[in-house]
Amino acid sequence: MCAGALVVPVYFLTRLLAPATSHVRLHDSTRATTTVSALLPGFIFGYIIPLVLACCPFGQSSFQHQFWIGFLQMFPALIPISQFLSEVVIRTVGVPSGAQPDPSNKQLNRLYFFTAGVSALVHLYITWVVVFDDSLTLYQFYIPSFHRQDFAGCVLVFLQFDYAIVMASACLAVALESGPRSSIELVSKFVIGLVIGPGAMLGFQKMKKDGMRAASS
Amino acid sequence: MSTRHLHETKRNAGIGLLLFPLLFVVASYTLWGLFITNGAFDFMGQRVSQGVLADGGPLRTVYTRIAPIDGFLTNMVFFTHPVATEDFPLGKLFWTNFMAELAPVLAIMVAEEHVSPKRGRFFRSYVLCCAAGCEHWI
Numbered sequence: 140m141c142a143g144a145l146v147v148p149v150y151f152l153t154r155l156l157a158p159a160t161s162h163v164r165l166h167d168s169t170r171a172t173t174t175v176s177a178l179l180p181g182f183i184f185g186y187i188i189p190l191v192l193a194c195c196p197f198g199q200s201s202f203q204h205q206f207w208i209g210f211l212q213m214f215p216a217l218i219p220i221s222q223f224l225s226e227v228v229i230r231t232v233g234v235p236s237g238a239q240p241d242p243s244n245k246q247l248n249r250l251y252f253f254t255a256g257v258s259a260l261v262h263l264y265i266t267w268v269v270v271f272d273d274s275l276t277l278y279q280f281y282i283p284s285f286h287r288q289d290f291a292g293c294v295l296v297f298l299q300f301d302y303a304i305v306m307a308s309a310c311l312a313v314a315l316e317s318g319p320r321s322s323i324e325l326v327s328k329f330v331i332g333l334v335i336g337p338g339a340m341l342g343f344q345k346m347k348k349d350g351m352r353a354a355s356s
Numbered sequence: 357m358s359t360r361h362l363h364e365t366k367r368n369a370g371i372g373l374l375l376f377p378l379l380f381v382v383a384s385y386t387l388w389g390l391f392i393t394n395g396a397f398d399f400m401g402q403r404v405s406q407g408v409l410a411d412g413g414p415l416r417t418v419y420t421r422i423a424p425i426d427g428f429l430t431n432m433v434f435f436t437h438p439v440a441t442e443d444f445p446l447g448k449l450f451w452t453n454f455m456a457e458l459a460p461v462l463a464i465m466v467a468e469e470h471v472s473p474k475r476g477r478f479f480r481s482y483v484l485c486c487a488a489g490c491e492h493w494i
């Protein structure tokens with residue numbers, strides 16, 4: 140068995156141990172474009188649609204509901220597959236002649252802000268539900284409770300810890316990548332990342348770097 | 357690179373080298389340690405072998421007619437089903453939040469791997485996504 144919270148910290152640790160690749164990567168506009176064009180369809184068709192269908196059964200039978208839950212679980216595999224297929228198509232069609240490397244990487248920043256938009260919408264939805272449902276509180280939502288002894292309670296505790304550790308790892312990685320000059324700056328960037336989401340934080344950081352690069356050139 | 361900048365870079369790397377393994381250890385205990393010690397793991401194995409959901413309803417076992425994939429999906433659906441039904445509103449709400457918040461993290465990792473100049477990035481990102489996104493593999 141495996142879980143995201145076990146993989147994500149190790150992933151960011153390996154990136155930290157091998158930083159040489161991290162500064163070459165964002166200077167190819169063709170790749171940045173293919174990233175966005177490949178990932179967005181994968182996210183919409185492989186992730187958002189099954190998520191909606193799995194969460195809103197619309198009167199489906201239990202077996203149909205289970206099918207959409209199973210389909211949703213496969214979305215991590217669909218994203219790189221769609222990315223790969225999109226690359227093949229773009230390579231076959233050919234890269235537009237005269238395409239110049241774009242150091243600003245606006246395409247990649249758009250992807251990061253798209254992910255931030257998804258986070259913001261979900262946060263709004265959750266706030267809406269919690270505010271208008273008297274039986275739910277934010278405390279119950281974010282703090283693991285060991286009072287429920289049934290299987291559903293165990294799964295919820297599992298997911299709550301999984302979520303906390305994945306988000307902490309991602310926000311820590313983004314805060315460290317910004318190159319904080321003090322511990323206070325590191326903690327403040329970590330907290331901001333938790334609030335606005337690691338995607339938005341990364342997008343803002345890259346925009347700031349682009350601005351500094353443009354000013355120096 | 358100035359001495360001060362070098363010092364800051366080293367300090368930041370040190371923080372990462374300390375905290376990421378710590379998060380891994382915490383995850384190992386809070387996820388699998390708790391899940392096994394509270395009996396949920398054994399319960400899951402028993403119910404899946406009987407072909408019933410945690411609430412006693414019928415468990416779907418055929419998705420693709422390819423046995424390994426079906427076995428994999430059956431376990432995943434059994435695990436996820438209790439927090440994806442109207443019977444447990446808090447669980448369902450948290451699961452929605454969890455999946456939607458995990459997606460940006462995956463998107464960042466895939467995009468960063470995608471633009472990495474190293475060869476074989478497709479397979480790396482594929483393995484990474486499957487491992488990080490799938491909640492349980494048996």
